[in-house]
Amino acid sequence: MGEQAFFIAILSSAVIAGTPILYAALGELITEKAGVLNLGVEGMMLIGAVSGFMAAIVTGNSWIGFVMAMLAGGVMGLIHAVLTVSLRANQVVSGLALTLFGSGLSGYLGKSYIGIPVAEPFRSLPLPVLGDIPFLGPVLFRHDVLVYVSWGLVLVLWFFLKRTRAGLFLQAIGENPGAADSLGIHVFALRYLYVIVGGMLCGAGGAYLSLASAPSWLENMTAGRGWIAVALVIFALWRPGRALVGSYLFGGIDALGFHLQAAGVLLSHFFLQMLPYIFTITVLTVVMAKRGGRLAAPGALGVPYDREER
Amino acid sequence: MAMAVKFEKRLNPSVAMNVAVPVLSVLAAFVVGAVFLSLTGRDAIEVYEAMFKGALGSQYGLSETIVKAIPLMLCALGISAAFRMQLWNIGAEGQFYMGAFAASWLPLTFPELPMLLMLPGMLVLGAAAGGLWGLAPAVLRARWKVNEIITTLMFNYVAILWVDYLVYGPWKDPKGFNFPLSAKFPPAASLPTVGDSRIHFGLLMAILLAILFWIVFEKSRWGYEIKVIGSSEPAARYAGMDIRRNIYWVMILSGAVCGLAGMAEVSGIVGRLQPGLSPGYGYTAIIVAWLSKLHPAAILVVAVLFGALQVGGFFVQTMGVPASVASMLQGAVLFFVVGGEFLTKYRVVIDRKEAA
Numbered sequence: 001m002g003e004q005a006f007f008i009a010i011l012s013s014a015v016i017a018g019t020p021i022l023y024a025a026l027g028e029l030i031t032e033k034a035g036v037l038n039l040g041v042e043g044m045m046l047i048g049a050v051s052g053f054m055a056a057i058v059t060g061n062s063w064i065g066f067v068m069a070m071l072a073g074g075v076m077g078l079i080h081a082v083l084t085v086s087l088r089a090n091q092v093v094s095g096l097a098l099t100l101f102g103s104g105l106s107g108y109l110g111k112s113y114i115g116i117p118v119a120e121p122f123r124s125l126p127l128p129v130l131g132d133i134p135f136l137g138p139v140l141f142r143h144d145v146l147v148y149v150s151w152g153l154v155l156v157l158w159f160f161l162k163r164t165r166a167g168l169f170l171q172a173i174g175e176n177p178g179a180a181d182s183l184g185i186h187v188f189a190l191r192y193l194y195v196i197v198g199g200m201l202c203g204a205g206g207a208y209l210s211l212a213s214a215p216s217w218l219e220n221m222t223a224g225r226g227w228i229a230v231a232l233v234i235f236a237l238w239r240p241g242r243a244l245v246g247s248y249l250f251g252g253i254d255a256l257g258f259h260l261q262a263a264g265v266l267l268s269h270f271f272l273q274m275l276p277y278i279f280t281i282t283v284l285t286v287v288m289a290k291r292g293g294r295l296a297a298p299g300a301l302g303v304p305y306d307r308e309e310r
Numbered sequence: 311m312a313m314a315v316k317f318e319k320r321l322n323p324s325v326a327m328n329v330a331v332p333v334l335s336v337l338a339a340f341v342v343g344a345v346f347l348s349l350t351g352r353d354a355i356e357v358y359e360a361m362f363k364g365a366l367g368s369q370y371g372l373s374e375t376i377v378k379a380i381p382l383m384l385c386a387l388g389i390s391a392a393f394r395m396q397l398w399n400i401g402a403e404g405q406f407y408m409g410a411f412a413a414s415w416l417p418l419t420f421p422e423l424p425m426l427l428m429l430p431g432m433l434v435l436g437a438a439a440g441g442l443w444g445l446a447p448a449v450l451r452a453r454w455k456v457n458e459i460i461t462t463l464m465f466n467y468v469a470i471l472w473v474d475y476l477v478y479g480p481w482k483d484p485k486g487f488n489f490p491l492s493a494k495f496p497p498a499a500s501l502p503t504v505g506d507s508r509i510h511f512g513l514l515m516a517i518l519l520a521i522l523f524w525i526v527f528e529k530s531r532w533g534y535e536i537k538v539i540g541s542s543e544p545a546a547r548y549a550g551m552d553i554r555r556n557i558y559w560v561m562i563l564s565g566a567v568c569g570l571a572g573m574a575e576v577s578g579i580v581g582r583l584q585p586g587l588s589p590g591y592g593y594t595a596i597i598v599a600w601l602s603k604l605h606p607a608a609i610l611v612v613a614v615l616f617g618a619l620q621v622g623g624f625f626v627q628t629m630g631v632p633a634s635v636a637s638m639l640q641g642a643v644l645f646f647v648v649g650g651e652f653l654t655k656y657r658v659v660i661d662r663k664e665a666a
Contacts, residue, residue, distance in 0.1 A: 039459065043641075079645065087652040092398055092459065093600055094648045100593055101641025105346065107634030219634070224467050231460045270475035277464040281450070284461065288454040308319075 004135070010252065010259050011139040015147060016213050018251025020045070020205040020222075022150050024229035025236065025243045026157060027073075027201025032233055033161070034194035035174035035300040036084055039095025040076060041202050042226025043102020048073045048203025049210040050106040053113060053217040060119045062211045066146070066204065069211075073203020076102065077196040085191045088304035099226070107219045114217060121215035122146055122208075144212050146204075150244075153201075157240040170194060174298035177305040187305055202226070224277065231280045235287055237296055253279045317656040327654040332601050335646030336615075343639045347631075357626055357635070364625025365618035371625075373507040377579065379617030380509075381406065381571040381588065383516035383610055385595030387523055388440075388567030390604040394527060395540040395560050401447065401462030402568040403592025404469035405440040409569025410576045411473050412439030414583040417499035418481060418492055425498040432499060432573055440569015441562040443469060448561035452554040458561075466592065474585050481583060492583040501578035510578030512571075516613075519567060520606035527606075536560060568592065589620065590637065597644045616640060 024041050031038045038044075048069035056065030080098055083089040122144040130141040160167040169190060172180040177187045205225075210217050228250055236242035257272035265272075288295075344354035365375050385402040392399035413436035417428060443465060450456035476492070483493040501511040527533035539546040539556055546553060575587055598616050602608035623636025 083645070083649050087649050088655075089648040089651060093644070096400065096596060097641055097644035097648055099641075100597065100644060101638065104634050104637030104639070104641045108346065108632050108638050109350070111632040111634070224463070227460055227463050231457075231464075234457065234460075268475055268479060270471045270478070274468050274471050277467045281456075281461050281464050285450050285454055285456050288450075288456045 006259070006263070008135065008138050010255050012142070013255035013258065014248050014252035015140065015143060016251065017254040018247035018249075019143075019147050019150055020208040020213065021225050021229050021232060021250055022244060022247035023153075023205030023208060024202045024226055025232040025247055026150075026153055026240060027198040027205070028229055028233045029198075029236065029238055029240065029243060030157070030170070030194050030201070031077075031198030032301055033170050033174045033238060033298055034191050035177060035298050035303065035305070036080070036191055036195050037091045037095065037302045038077075038080055038098075038195065038198060038202075039092060039230060040080055040098025040102065040199075040226075041095075041229050042222055042224070043099035043106075044073045044076045044199050044202035045102075045206035045209070045222045045226045045229075046106040046220065047076055047102045048206030049221060050110040050113070050206075050217060052203070052207030053118070053210040054109065056118050056120075056211055057113060057116060062118060062120050062122055065118075065211050066122075066207045069203040069207030070200040071203070073206070074196045074200040076203070077199020078192075080199065081192045081195040084304060085188055085195065088306060091302050091304070103220060110217045110219065114219070116217070118211060118215045122212035146208055146212055154240045154244045161240070171298070173305075174300055177300050181305075181307065191305070202229075205229070228276060228280050231284050234295065234297075235283055238298065250276060250279065316659045316661050317652075318659050320655055320657050323654045324657075327650075328603065331650035331654060332603075332612075332647055335601070335643050335650050338646045339639050339642035342642045343635065346638065347635070352631060357629065357631055360626050360629060361619070361622025361636075365621040371621060373509055374621045375614060375618045376509045376513060377617070378620045379613040380512040380516055380578075381575055381591040382595050382598050382613035382616055384512065384519070384571035384574065385568050385592050386598035386602065386609045386613055387516065387519055387606060388564045388571070389595055389599040390602070390606070390609060391523070391527070391536075391560055391567070392444075392564040393599060393604055395536050395556065397448075397451070397557065397560060397564075398459045399444065399447075399462050399561060399564050400459060400596060401444065401465050401565070401592070402571075402595050403588060403590065404462070404466035405443045405565040405568035406572040406575070406588055406592050407466075407469040407473050408443040408565075409436035409440040409572030410583060410587055411469075411476065411572075412436055412569070413573035414481075414492060414495070414576050417495040418583070421496045421499075423498060428496075428498045429501065429577070432577055433570065436569045436573025437566040438569070440572065441566035443569070444561040444563075444565020445558060448557050451561075452557040470585075473583065473587070477583055477585055483582075490585055495577070495581050499577055500581060501574060503578070508579060510574065512574030512578050515570065515574060516610065519570075520610055523606040568595075594620070594637070594640055597640050597647075600644060601647050 024045055028038055028041055051072035052065040052069030055068035056062045076098055080094055083094040084091045124142050125145050126142040131137045169185050172185060173187045173190050181187045209221055232243060232246045235246045253275050257275045261269050261272055347354040347357055365371050385406060389399055389402050413432040416431045416435055447458045447461040447465060450461055451458040477490045481492045483491055503510045535551055539551060539553055543553060576583055594616055598609060598612045602612045619636045619639060623633040627633050
């Protein structure tokens with residue numbers, strides 16, 4: 001394989017490996033913007049992956065699977081919202097509960113689906129003209145439709161946060177819910193909404209694994225990607241564009257390990273598999289050290305809103 | 311007549327609720343589990359009955375329940391130390407594996423050592439490795455405020471892959487027919503057991519540590535310091551407490567106890583290093599710790615309950631029910647506990663006057 005072909009292969013698989021993380025990171029970004037920390041991403045992705053996969057097997061239609069995954073992720077989000085918004089529960093522990101429950105339930109539900117192939121997984125759909133550009137074409141424009149959808153999402157979310165009134169409200173309830181409340185913004189309702197929307201995107205990220213990139217179901221197949229997505233939101237400083245770049249960076253590390261192994265590099269594949277995790281720790285540390293521990297995190301992130309303590 | 315439901319903050323957390331919530335949470339989780347069991351075409355009562363009988367209905371089941379409870383006790387105690395300071399160490403799984411790895415090094419390298427040197431050596435090595443694995447994220451947290459939840463979790467994957475690497479590579483038993491297992495430990499490296507059961511010395515370790523934890527965290531000055539830092543960092547700093555040093559020591563202690571769990575498992579049960587040593591003890595222990603409100607005695611009791619759940623889960627596999635039914639139930643328990651804490655902090659008041 002030529003040098004250029006090798007690079008194209010790595011970068012192209014970086015996009016594929018980064019896409020599930022991107023969906024989940026965008027979901028987490030929305031939720032955190034609303035002031036709610038969601039550490040259940042891993043569990044939501046697993047539930048999305050398994051329910052999407054099951055629905056696709058039963059109906060033979062991967063789109064139905066994808067929608068089911070989002071619904072299931074949304075239900076997980078609803079549970080998190082009830083616990084953290086209404087019952088003012090500890091957001092860290094509620095998120096952990098989501099992850100543990102999601103991992104157990106998905107393992108239970110998916111047991112009999114291990115090893116079954118999907119009838120119609122999302123296949124690559126080269127874009128006309130763009131797909132023929134040398135180098136960039138195969139890297140960016142010969143993927144499945146969900147990759148293109150994720151770019152649309154990044155744009156929409158960026159525009160929403162920067163340019164719309166509703167986007168401003170979203171940031172307000174995450175920055176200072178008390179002030180937002182006194183302006184007549186429905187803090188509780190909006191927090192519910194954005195926690196659920198965030199859960200739906202996490203579900204979508206899981207479905208991308210089981211219906212497009214794998215495509216198959218394996219117990220705990222997310223292998224920490226949900227947690228990497230949580231880390232990525234910090235790395236992205238809560239900006240959608242940076243989340244996109246970050247996702248592909250992580251995808252690239254993932255892909256690099258895989259391709260180095262295929263190219264016969266002598267390092268044990270166990271060490272190559274460690275790369276994304278070590279990279280996550282390193283990147284987080286660098287970001288924090290560079291900013292002296294101060295981040296532009298939403299002001300009320302992790303704090304339940306209590307109207308009477310306004 | 312209109313009614314309005316209001317929530318009033320309790321002045322003191324309700325003691326009755328502190329007991330009722332965990333108990334009701336477990337029951338509620340079983341109801342949720344029953345829904346999923348029924349939805350997937352299984353008889354929930356039958357499954358639960360089989361789980362119960364499997365875990366507690368025979369001498370073998372009971373002893374297996376204790377065997378599974380030992381690592382849960384140790385990991386939950388370790389986790390509780392960090393949680394007291396609001397340090398979210400969810401790296402017990404990795405600290406367990408590092409403890410198992412370091413403890414295994416001694417018998418694999420010096421198989422001739424007498425038991426009196428071997429076992430204490432393994433204990434020290436296991437605790438040290440777990441403690442160092444806990445210290446790493448603590449340093450990142452204390453120096454640069456790197457979120458310890460994410461880093462401790464990432465370190466879990468690294469530790470598991472490290473043990474995989476060893477048993478598939480340099481530590482693979484040459485006489486092991488190419489299975490990913492280390493050589494078997496010499497007899498001097500096995501923790502003593504109770505009679506001819508598999509219940510080992512780790513149980514005594516857990517009980518002694520629970521007593522020690524109770525003294526340290528409830529009675530000592532240091533324990534008080536940890537409590538203050540956990541409830542308000544600015545107040546602690548104002549009182550002149552060294553927060554950074556406390557983060558280091560608490561995470562070392564937390565990791566060391568989880569490392570001991572790994573040591574006890576390889577020495578007391580498995581007798582060698584192998585992949586998949588833990589079916590998620592480090593994660594289940596988080597639930598155990600939270601359900602116990604971080605109280606050492608409660609941890610011992612709840613760990614036995616969760617050990618039973620684990621054994622029950624293994625048992626119903628013969629009925630074709632996936633063992634993950636146990637982890638599903640455990641996750642659901644945590645949901646209800648977390649949600650139910652609302653009832654310990656707030657009083658539900660039904661206002662029968664004109665609703666606003």
